[in-house]
C-alpha cells in the first residue's frame with residue numbers, strides 16, 4: 278500500500294486549486310489535487326506541506342483531515358489522506374505540474390481527474406455547492422397558468438435531479454394533474470402547442486423559443502413484451518406519477534418556489550451518490566429492461582454507485598435486454614461510455630453488456646499477454662476508458678479494440694504475433710455490433726477504422742506522419758492518437774515517440790499541410806489550361822500522384838512546382 282497525502286487548497290472565495298500532471302507515467306495529463314507520496318517514517322501532514330513546497334513553491338497551512346480513502350490501480354493500492362489547506366506564502370511556480378487552476382467546486386466536474394480522485398471530486402462538488410440553478414421564469418409561468426385553472430403542476434425528473442446537483446438542466450419537463458386536452462386549452466391563444474406525444478399524455482408547449490414537455494400524471498400501464506405500454510392510464514396524484522419513475526433521484530418534483538416533493542428519499546441518495554430503483558428493482562427491470570442500461574449510464578455519467586439490491590436485480594434481469602431495441606440501447610451505451618466513471622462501470626458490468634453485445638463474451642475472461650505480463654483483457658479495456666478523450670467514437674473504439682484477440686490467439690507464437698489479425702477481426706466484430714445496434718453509418722465506419730489501425734506503432738518522422746494524415750485526415754488521426762495515448766497510459770509506458778508524433782501532427786495541421794487533393798495548389802482546371810490532362814480518370818490519377826509526391830516530400834505544394842511535376846509525369 279502506498280500512502281499519499283493530498284491537500285484541498287482553497288482561496289478566500291472557496292475556489293479549489295487543482296494541478297495537471299506532467300508528462301509520462303501513469304495518469305499523465307490528468308488533473309489531481311496537490312500532494313504526493315508519504316515517505317518512510319514521515320507524518321502525512323509533513324508530507325502534504327513538503328509536497329506543496331516541492332511541486333508548486335507554495336507554503337501552506339493545513340486544516341483538518343477532510344477525507345481518507347483507498348483506491349486500487351492495477352499496479353498499486355493507494356491510501357489517501359486529504360487535508361484542508363490554505364496558501365500562506367510563496368509564489369506559485371510549476372515545478373512538477375504542467376498547469377494549475379483555481380476552480381469553483383461546481384466546475385471540478387468539467388475536468389478529467391485521475392481515477393483515484395474522482396469520488397472526492399464528486400463529494401467536493403456536492404458539498405461545496407453554493408448556488409443552485411433556479412427554474413427558468415417561463416417554466417414557472419407555465420406552472421402558474423395551470424395552477425390558475427385549478428390544476429397541479431410541477432417540474433419533474435431529470436431537471437430536479439440536475440438542479441439539486443448544481444448542474445444546469447438540459448430541459449425542464451413538467452407534469453400536471455390536467456389531462457392533455459385541458460393542457461391544450463390552458464395554453465391555446467398564448468403559446469403554440471404541439472401534440473406529438475399526446476398518446477402518451479405529453480403536450481409540448483413552445484414558449485420564448487424553448488419547448489416544454491407537459492405530461493399528465495400517469496401510472497405504469499400493462500407492459501406488452503416488456504416494451505413500453507401501448508396505452509397510458511392517467512392518475513390523480515403526483516405521488517403515483519413519481520412511483521412509476523426509474524430511480525429515486527429521478528423521482529422528485531419541484532415547485533417554482535423551490536419546494537421539493539420527494540416521497541422516495543431521492544435527496545438522500547443524491548447526496549450519498551447512490552442509484553436505487555423506485556419500488557421492487559427486479560420488477561422494475563422486468564417491466565422495462567432499458568432501465569438496466571439507464572442504470573449503468575447514470576452510474577457512469579454521475580459517478581454514482583449502485584445500491585446492492587438494485588445492482589443484483591439488474592444483473593439477474595439482464596437477459597431481458599433482448600427485448601430492448603438496438604437504437605434505444607445504443608443511446609444509453611454511448612452516454613455511459615462517455616461518462617467520467619465509465620471505466621468502473623464497464624469493469625463491473627461486463628456480464629450485463631454481453632447481453633447486448635454477445636461478441637464481447639470471450640473477452641470478459643480472457644487473459645492476455647502483454648510485455649511479458651498477464652492481464653484480463655476486459656479490465657484493461659475498461660481502464661483505458663479512464664484515460665481517453667470523451668469523443669463517442671473514440672470511447673467505442675477503446676472499448677472494442679481488442680475484442681478480436683480471443684478469436685485470434687495462436688498458440689506457441691512469439692508474444693508480438695500472438696494475436697495476429699486481431700485488429701481486423703475486432704473491426705469486423707465491432708461492425709456487426711454497431712450494425713445490430715443501428716448506429717449511424719458514419720460513426721460506425723469511424724469506430725471500425727480506429728480499431729483497424731489501433732495496434733500499429735507510430736513512426737514519428739515527418740513523412741510517416743504525412744502519410745498517416747493522407748490516409749486518415751486530421752480528425753480521425755487525432756482520435757487515433759488519443760487511443761494510442763490511453764493505451765500507453767494504462768500500461769504506464771513513457772511514450773516519448775507518441776509525443777513526438779503528436780507534435781509533428783500538430784505542426785503539420787498548423788502549417789496547413791496538404792493531405793487531400795482538394796488542398797493541392799492546383800486544380801483539374803489548371804491542368805487542362807496547361808494542356809496537361811483531360812477530364813476523366815487520367816486527370817484524377819495525375820492529381821492523386823501529385824498529392825502522393827507532396828505527401829512524400831518530393832515536391833512543394835505551390836502551383837509552379839506542381840505544374841513542373843505534372844510535366845514530368847507527362848514526359849514519362
Ligand code: ATP
Pocket residue numbers: 433434435436447450521522523524527528565567568
Ligand atoms: P437526461 O435528460 O439527462 O437523459 P432524464 O432523467 O431527464 O435524464 P429522460 O429520458 O429525459 O431522462 O426522462 C425524464 C424522466 O422520465 C426521468 O428522470 C425519469 O423520471 C423518467 N423516465 C425516463 N425513462 C424511464 C424509464 N425507462 N422508466 C421509468 N422512468 C423513466
Ligand code: MG
Pocket residue numbers: 435436447448
Ligand atoms: Mg430529460
